[in-house]
Amino acid sequence: MNSPQLQRGVFLALLAAVTAAFIWVLLPFxxxxxxxxxxxxxxxxxxxxxxxxxxxxxxxxxxxxxxxxxxxxxxxxxxxxxxxxxxxxxxxxxxxxxxxxxxxxxxxxxxxxxxxxxxxxxxxxxxxxxxxxxxxxxxxxxxxxxxxxxxxxxxxxxxxxxxxxxxxxxxxxxxxxDGAALSKTMRDALPMAKPHTHYLLNKFTTVIRATVKGNVAVAIAQGTIGGLAFWFLGVQGALLWAVLMAFLSLLPAVGAALIWGPVAIYFLATSHFWQGGVLIFVGVFVIGLVDNILRPVLVGKDTQMPDYIVLMSTIGGMAIFGINGFVVGPVIAALFMAAWDLFAISNEQDDDNAPGV
Structure with a gap:
């Protein structure tokens, strides 16, 4: 009744229970x-x-x-x-x-x-x-x-x-x-092969660094440029629109245009042609280039994820986790792809090591 297998099973169940309880305690934060x-x-x-x-x-x-x-x-x-x-x-x-x-x-x-x-x-x-x-x-x-x-x-x-x-x-x-010591403790504690653990933790840190650094840099750049353009053109609440453009720029490809696009249409429709032309030029050739140049360099290059995966994971993450989702979504997507890559590699190695029939 007191076999090593039973003891290990009880210990693993206890480990899972206290881990879930600890996560539950941390959820408010x-x-x-x-x-x-x-x-x-x-x-x-x-x-x-x-x-x-x-x-x-x-x-x-x-x-x-x-x-x-x-x-x-x-x-x-x-x-x-x-x-x-x-x-x-x-x-x-x-x-x-x-x-x-x-x-x-x-x-x-x-x-x-x-x-x-x-x-x-x-x-x-x-x-x-x-x-x-x-x-x-x-x-x-x-x-x-x-x-x-x-x-x-x-x-x-x-x-x-x-x-x-x-x-x-x-x-x-x-x-x-104490980050280095905590990282080493985590690598030693996880019940996985050491190369796999090292690869996944490196992927986790790389994606967080690239997502936060890249998306925040793009958001600041696009919000600042859009806000200055609105202020120059006399649009009321330029700071508010700048922050909204910065927030929406977290959505690759479509973000800031949801703000400056309708304003440009209004300018053109009300015969304010030079204001509309300036805003379209800034939106397409300045704000758009920031998104097309900075984001792939700072985000996609380091995460090694296709743009459509970054877009869908960002939108899905923000839908579930709110503003925190623009980090959580890409991290989950990157770990998903990394885990399946490791699984495919391990299967290929097993096939290569299998005895011939």
Whole structure:
């Protein structure tokens, strides 16, 4: 009854149970843990450089790296977040007061639309413009209410955000200091062949580094360029639209165009031809080139995944995990492909080693 097999079975069941329980405990801090790991992977090379300059002072090197991370990444994002909240409040107020009237913008586009286009829309039962205007007005009102409610929710959840933020910083410090030892412990503990474990962990770190570094760089570049273009052309809420373009740029190929495209169409339809031309030129030849040049170099090249896999995994990840999904989705896809590659290689090796018939 007390055989070694039974003991090992009970131990494995206990191991699985406590592992699941530990993951369950960490779930409320999923975002904090994810970003702590991501920042640790990104800033570990800097930590190693600092450690060479101050040998034996791991605590000081980790603290210096954490400070640099705060200064160049986290604090600027916090400042942009504060400015964005103010911008959202101003735009919401302008929508409610009628200074921003999407129905009026739609009417201006209709007035400039050729008659044959309107006739074509009516042929497909899409010509009830009064109904369209009503839907746009109702949608704008509902959108402003949603934005206001989300802003209230963010304010109510400030305490949770502050706790998660300090959990992330605390975790980041120890991951920078003890990351190498933790990685070695994980490699030794996983019940897989050492080459397979090493390959999968390297793939995990490579994908996180490439996804965060690449997508964030592309988002910052596209949002900045789009926001400056909107500000130059006099579009209200340029910072808000810049952040939306940066967020949507996480979707490869289609992202920022969902914002600047309708604005360019509005400019052209209302006879603001030079504004529309400038925005189309910036959107296609500047923002588009940023996506087409930077993203494959920073993301696809390192992850070695096709663009369509990156696109689908990013969208699917964000649908399931929210904003964290733009990291989680590609990581899962990369590990999926890597695991199946290892499986195929092991099968080929087994076939080669099999005795001839």
């Amino acid at each position: 999923f975002g904090a843990v994810l970003w702590g790991v991501a920042f640790a992977i990104l800033f570990t090379p800097l930590y190693k450089r600092l450690l060479k300059k101050m040998p034996g002072r791991r605590n000081a090197a980790a603290l210096a790296t954490l400070t640099i991370c705060l200064v160049i990444v986290i604090l600027p994002l916090a400042m942009i977040g504060v400015s964005l909240v103010q911008e959202v409040a101003l735009v919401t107020q302008n929508i409610r007061s009628g200074q921003i009237n999407f129905a009026a913008y739609f009417q201006q586009i209709l007035d400039a639309t050729p008659r044959w286009v309107l006739g074509l829309l009516e042929r497909f039962n899409l010509g009830d413009m009064a109904a369209w205007q009503k839907r746009i007005s109702e949608g704008a009102a509902q959108g402003s209410q949603v934005v206001a409610s989300q802003a209230l929710t963010i304010g109510q959840n400030t305490f949770d955000f502050v706790i998660s933020f300090f959990v992330m910083l605390y975790l980041l410090y120890f991951l920078l200091r």
